[in-house]
Amino acid sequence: MSPNQVATALDGAIAYVSQGLDSGSGWGRYSDWGITAVYEESSGLVAVAIDAMDGPLVRLRDIELIARVPSEVSSDIHALAHREGASVRVNWSGDPEVTAWGVSMGAMLKLGPSPEWDRQDTMITDALFVVAELAEDPYGAAPVIQWRDVREEAPNAGTWPVRAxxxxxxxxxxxxxxxxxxxxxxxxxxxxxxxxxxxxxxxxxxxxxxxxxxxxxxxxxxxxxxxxxxxxxxxxxxxxxxxxxxxxxxxxxxxxxxxxxxxxxxxxxxxxxxxxxxxxxxxxxxxxxxxxxxxxxxxxxxxxxxxxxxxxxxxxxxxxxxxxxxxx
Structure with a gap:
């Protein structure tokens, strides 16, 4: 899908924050929908990031992936992957990533509903979904790097030890x-x-x-x-x-x-x-x-x-x- 086709599918949504859309390669943040669409010039839409706070709820088989406790989603993903014979690995943020499904999980801070967006003490899940060609290394793919470059982030092994x-x-x-x-x-x-x-x-x-x-x-x-x-x-x-x-x-x-x-x-x-x-x-x-x-x-x-x-x-x-x- 092209950026225009994506906007039409989202009822005329506007990418209020974007980069490179006029060239057919880049990304657009559709704030009203809580999603970011990533495009490659020759292939159109290649990735969609779903926001934890504002994005739509996404279901994979019987698993709700978005806006949940990260460890619970991780447990559900591992159980489903085991049943289907899929391999689960840990991505750069310490969250599960499944090449066979083209999904890389993440998490963000939960915010309260007040005008000041009160910060809560919990994290909730978000996710990046990509086409098969990018699934082997979603955050290492050039189109995704244009949107979010995590190469300088300290990689996490999936554990978060806190010093006493x-x-x-x-x-x-x-x-x-x-x-x-x-x-x-x-x-x-x-x-x-x-x-x-x-x-x-x-x-x-x-x-x-x-x-x-x-x-x-x-x-x-x-x-x-x-x-x-x-x-x-x-x-x-x-x-x-x-x-x-x-x-x-x-x-x-x-x-x-x-x-x-x-x-x-x-x-x-x-x-x-x-x-x-x-x-x-x-x-x-x-x-x-x-x-x-x-x-x-x-x-x-x-x-x-x-x-x-x-x-x-x-x-x-x-x-x-x-x-x-x-x-x-």
């Missing part, structure tokens, strides 16, 4: 200046030395080749330190050396950080949200909502984020220097 509170480091936070042993403005070498750890993964980019940047060498964007449980984010660009601009303390494994007695890391996300809102209301402060619904305190450039721990959602946080613009 008593086993976590304790870090102090000086807003806009430092977090634990890390001070904003450090070089990557200084960050690694302060943590006494080499990065488990490094991510970056090449310059875009635009007039204000031009071609050049690879630019470091972030380092992930798995033992400590943090990610260092660097401000960098063509002709400038990367310097520490923000630190994400990972929810499952990172150090515990407190603000005014509020524990920020590794707790049910609704608990941290409620504590922050109470703190703000009692002091008549401002609440900042960042990309993806992250909650922050006005003028502190800190955002509490939700991360997955199996079927649950727990808190992590990103701590930024004053001039850092966080984009999720």
């Amino acid at each position: 509170e008593q086993d976590r480091l304790r870090w102090d936070w000086s807003p806009l200046e430092s977090i634990g042993p890390l001070r904003y403005g450090m070089s990557p070498d200084q960050v690694a030395a302060a943590l006494n750890e080499e990065p488990a993964a490094r991510h970056g980019r090449y310059p875009f080749g635009r007039p204000w940047e031009g071609p050049g060498e690879w630019i470091l964007r972030e380092d992930r330190f798995d033992t400590t449980g943090v990610t260092a984010h660097y401000a960098s660009g063509r002709g400038t050396y990367p310097l520490l601009g923000a630190v994400t303390v990972q929810g499952r494994t990172g150090p515990q950080v407190e603000h005014e007695g509020i524990r920020l890391i590794g707790l049910p996300i609704s608990m941290v949200d409620a504590a922050l809102i109470q703190y703000i209301e009692e002091r008549d402060l401002g609440l900042v909502i960042g990309c993806g619904g992250d909650r922050g305190l006005e003028d502190l450039n800190m955002y509490v984020r939700a991360t997955r721990a199996g079927d649950a959602a727990i808190s992590e946080a990103r701590f930024c220097r004053k001039d850092w613009e966080d984009h999720g």
Whole structure:
């Protein structure tokens, strides 16, 4: 199906967010339907992603796949695959993927119905469905990468161990200046030395080749330190050396950080949200909502984020220097 045919099949739906549809190759997000359609120039529609919150409920045989507890759907998929002789593997997000059916499962945070989209403490399932030609590696296929590139995501083996509170480091936070042993403005070498750890993964980019940047060498964007449980984010660009601009303390494994007695890391996300809102209301402060619904305190450039721990959602946080613009 072409983009026009898909729009007709969806009662004239409009892709409010899209890329490359005019060329016949790209993707379109049909928000009113809760789906994203991915197209390949020669083949038309090749993949459909179903949103957990807004998408239609999809049934495979007798299994409801969408908006359910991930572990329950995984159990049902394994049982059906066993009956039909299909092979189930784990995809990049730690969820089941079945080549024979062209389905790759995923999960997203469940949100409440309030205008502020209250964050719940549970994950619910979404899914990507692809044509047979892409089923061997759905998220590695070029058309899907145009829509969602997960190649820099830390692969998950399907387990989400959470470090116990008593086993976590304790870090102090000086807003806009430092977090634990890390001070904003450090070089990557200084960050690694302060943590006494080499990065488990490094991510970056090449310059875009635009007039204000031009071609050049690879630019470091972030380092992930798995033992400590943090990610260092660097401000960098063509002709400038990367310097520490923000630190994400990972929810499952990172150090515990407190603000005014509020524990920020590794707790049910609704608990941290409620504590922050109470703190703000009692002091008549401002609440900042960042990309993806992250909650922050006005003028502190800190955002509490939700991360997955199996079927649950727990808190992590990103701590930024004053001039850092966080984009999720």
